[in-house]
Amino acid sequence: MNSLSDRLKIARKNAKISQSALAQKVGISQPSYQALESGKSGKSAYLLQIAQALKVNSEWLATGKGEMIKPLPENQFDENDFHVMEFWDSNTPLGDDEFEVPYYKDIEFLGGDGFESDTDDDGRRKIRYAYTAARRAGAVPSRVICLTLKGDSMEELIQDGSMIAVDRSKTDIREGKIYAFRHGNILRVKYLIPRPDxxxxxxxxxxxxxxxxxxxxxxxxxxxxxxxxxxxWSSLVVW
Structure with a gap:
């Protein structure tokens, strides 16, 4: 992206936020922001705040150098990933940053020695996730389903009874990743490590x-x- 205007447009569209909502979040007027995105103004003292609101690399936004999304170190979370808890039911409209996935609660994948399942769970239960969280992880929202983990072999990382989210678009095996897989007639969740042979x-x-x-x-x-x-996966704490 050669200009600040171009970078602002792509970052805002990627964040799925309107000009007025972004301006309000940053603390400037909508006309002031519109002048930046249209190219009428080429600089602003609020670029850092805009970058934080759009969750992009501030250096990329200001200069075009580096990656648009600066990866966080492993196990570090962006404070913007945490939100005030909201209550909703099946009649609550999806938010701008939300998508729904089916939750096959009765289909249990075993974190143990194996479990055979022949349930007729049709996935009518739904779980909501944020697009921003999926993008950060690299998951494809349209290919995500939720299942239940049974057993203790993935503890202390994933507890017995936890809900797991599975991206069905990722079936190539990469070392260090956890997979849901069928082993014969057994449904399992484990780390899979490819061997040279x-x-x-x-x-x-x-x-x-x-x-x-x-x-x-x-x-x-x-x-x-x-x-x-x-x-x-969910973090299940037993009383």
Whole structure:
């Protein structure tokens, strides 16, 4: 993007926010912001605040250098990802930054030794997520479903009974990622680690469980089908 005007336009559209709403959030008048985005004004003392409101890299916005979205270090969260709790039901309209996904609550993927499920859960339950959270994670909203994790092999990271969000567009195996997958007739959630021979290592987070090794020669018989990448989960605290 060669101009501040161009960068403001793409960042605001990416954030799905109107000019007036952005101006109010930053604390300037709408005409003042409109002058920046139209190119009538080429500088502002509020660029840092605008960048923060749009969740973009302030250096990129001001100069065009670097990435538009500056990645956060692993396990660090943007304070803007936390919001005041709001109550809603199935009749509450979706917000501008929200999308709904089906929650197959009765389909349990096991974080343990295996679980076979033949439930008829039709996914009528819905869970809402923020587009900004999905974009930050790299998840594809239209391909996300929610399921239930059963068992203790992913503790202390994911607790027994937690809801997990699975992106079905991510079926390529990358080391260090957690996947929901079908292992024969068993539904499982584990770390999957590719082996040089074309096989897999199946790993639990709970150190009480040993790694399972499937060699390349054993892969066909193992009948492993990746459902998707587990990119989000609920934190369940038991009384």
């Amino acid at each position: 074309g096989g897999l290592v199946i790993r639990s987070h709970n150190k009480a469980y040993e790694d399972e090794v499937i060699t390349g020669d054993e892969m066909d018989a193992a009948n492993i089908q990746i459902v998707g990448w587990v990119w989000n």
